[in-house]
Amino acid sequence: MTTNEIETGEKLDRLNANLAKVEALSLKLAEVMARHKPLRNELNAPEPEVFVNAATAYWQGMMENPGKILENQLDLWSKSVKSFVDAQNLILKGQFAAPQDDTPTDRRFSHHFWQDHPYFNMLKQQYMRNAEAIKIAVSELEGLSAKDKQRIDYFSRQIIDMMSPTNFLGTNPEALERAVETEGQSLVDGLENLIADLDANNGELLVKLADESAFEIGGNIATAPGKVVYRNRLFELLQFSPTTDTVYEVPLVIFPPWINKYYILDLKEQNSLIRWAVAQGYTVFVVSWVNPDRSLADVGLDDYIEEGFLEAIAQIKEISGQPQINAVGYCIAGTTLHLTLSLMKKRGDDSLKSATFFTTLTDFGEQGEFTPFLQNDFIDGIDEEVAEEGILRSFIMQRTFSFLRSNDLIYTPAIKSYMMGEAPPAFDLLYWNGDGSGLPGKMAHQYLRDLCQSNKFVGEGLQMCGETLKISDVDIPTCSVTCETDHIARWKDCYRGYQQTKSRSKTFIVSQSGHIAGIVNPPSKKKYGHYTNTKLSLSADEWMEQATFHEGSWWPRWDAWLSKKSGKHIDARMPGTASHPALGDAPGDYVRKKALK
Structure with missing residues (x-):
């Protein structure tokens, strides 16, 4: 027998052995699928009509x-x-x-x-x-x-x-x-990857996009040094350690969306907006939202405003000794910051000196790519889901967002993992994307029905916290940063809502790229530019036609805008005070809590 014949025989033996493993794994796959509890039909397709x-x-x-x-x-x-x-x-x-x-x-x-x-x-x-x-x-x-x-x-x-x-x-x-x-080894590895993903999600297929073992929150991501200086049932308040001898006297608070974790703004040192803002001399506070369980089913948007936004603002005023602070709201947190500003106007509360909005929608008259999911049949299904579960589970939202870019976020990763037998990449952004958060049932209902469907905030007004909240109540200095190719919060829709505020000092910026990369765009990368135009009475198309394009990140432009609203320089503040002792190191406990399946 020749050497080639021996090698061919050995390869055939390995192939047959691996195919036998595939048969055994197929039985295990059937066991996992037997535990699958399918989603209600309303969340999978529109009504038959x-x-x-x-x-x-x-x-x-x-x-x-x-x-x-x-x-x-x-x-x-x-x-x-x-x-x-x-x-x-x-x-x-x-x-x-x-x-x-x-x-x-x-x-x-x-x-x-x-x-x-x-x-x-x-x-x-x-x-x-x-x-x-x-x-x-x-x-x-x-x-x-x-x-x-x-x-x-x-x-x-x-x-x-x-x-x-x-x-x-x-x-x-x-x-x-x-x-x-690979003599069939790729099929064995792929089937093992498939079973692992199904098993991790109770039989629901969510393709793992990143190697979870490659990241540790507080270890190699979310590492900006700081302390937890306050905690309630909805959030932990993080205050980050200064890196400059002096800081602006007016502190800055960032409200991230509670659909995802805050550390998108602190993935690694090179692209951390938090570290960069600290380095510019700002005292930076960040709200780290709790990942809700079923005990928070009755938490609504009004609770996020009262116990979240207003409580964080009050605590930061106490810690800093400042009567006013600057605030940032990202995505849904930007929408809620608008609601909070309207409520503060009604109550005569001037605790916020300025507000910045990242990729923020307030006018939902045009629903863009989310139109298929914002009709009654689908939201009726959401209402039934939260009535049964108490929360809108994270994987439902993750699945919805993924199908908007199905080739990139579902099929291509599935091919690589399940057919090619490849391990998912060690990619921090995709790790963060998979580390989602659920939504309290009441809050999800209010957001979908009152804001997305009824568009009350820019219409008749939203009844909340004992007041009628309208976007026309917002009148403090504001800056809105949107992203040119954002498919979640399209910049033209953000612009349309932003035009309806009554702020006399308004700055509107369109960054190149999308919902994440357009915001997480450090100057050191010299990657994406941005557009500006002070004429905010124009239509969106006219605004862009007449806009000025600037090379590089929008961060320095925002810094120039924000610094003028941040007062004089004072000695740097260390996190916490005697009345607000540190409860632990950043990034805290809430950020580590995983979403319910």
Whole structure:
């Protein structure tokens, strides 16, 4: 027996052994799935009437204008047949090659087999032509409401993305090639990854995006030195240690969103907004919200305002001895900071000297990519969920956000983990993304019904904390920072709401990039620029057309704005006081609490 025959035999033995392991793991997979408690149908798809209406509209269109639909179908058929015939002709000529391919470039199909191999190339071409046919059919639907059409468009795109041949082992050449190269070990590793992810989420499939073992909160992320100087049931107040001999007398408090953890602003030293602000001479406080359990089911937006925002402000005034402070609100916390400012105006409370908003929506008249999830059928499902669970569980929100970018956040990671058998990367941003927080049931209901659906804050007013809160009550100096490609809080929507405040001193900035990268954009990186324009009466499009582009981060521009509202320099403050002794080191305890499954 030759050496090659021996090696081939050994490889075959290893392949058979690994395939046997796959069979054993399949049984374990079945056990895990048996424990799965599926989500209610309302959270998975719209009410059937939406699809019935779409089918009726398509059928009606075919009856009224059959030529148009047949024309689209014949175009698809002819291109499909031509691709097949071209491939056959090449094979008959003895050429094992793909036919001419005029489909657009798509990074999902970057492996050379998709371009070179006639079988896989034909699969790719047919998939992309089918996808285009579906998009055209949906775009030409008539007789539907704008929202129903947007929902059909969204769910049809989900089907298109899901049915990509890259998502199936038998039609993914890269995964098949890896299986052969590793004698099946990649399939074993992938199945183990799949089982681990399902087991970690009670049978619900959430692809792990980052290597959790690579990060330790307070160890190599969230490491800015400081102390916990106050705690109540909703938050811990962190005061960070100064790195300058003097500081501005007016302190700064940052309210992060309670959908995620605060340490997006302190991932590592090089991109920590918290460390940078401390280095500019600000006394920085950050609210670290609790990850709610079912005992907080009845906590509402009014509690977040009274026990969260107003309580933090009061505590910082006591600690600093200052009558006024500057505040920042990020995302949903920026929305709630607007509500707080309206309430403070009603009560004659001038404790805030200025307010800065990061990617903050206040006018929900246009719901953008969230339109499919902000209709009654879906929110009825949320209401039933929180009535049963007490909270809106984190993985439901995480899943929703992921499907907005399904190829990047679901299918591509799933292919790498489950088909290729790769371990998730040690990526701090993705680790943070997976370290989510739930929402108290009452708060989730109020936010979705009163703000997102009814848009009361910019309309008739929101009844809360014994007052009618309106955006027109906000009149202190403000700065709003938005992000050009943000799909969560679109900058044009942020701008529309910001225009409705009555502040006489308003600064509006659009940073390049998206919801996170546009905010976490340190000057040292010299990566993303930003736009400014002082003419805030213009439409959003006019504002951008006339805006001035600036190279580099917006952080120094904000520093120049904020420093003018921060008073004189005084000796640096160490965290805590005699009346507010340190309760522990930053980042505290609340940030380490994991979300309920």
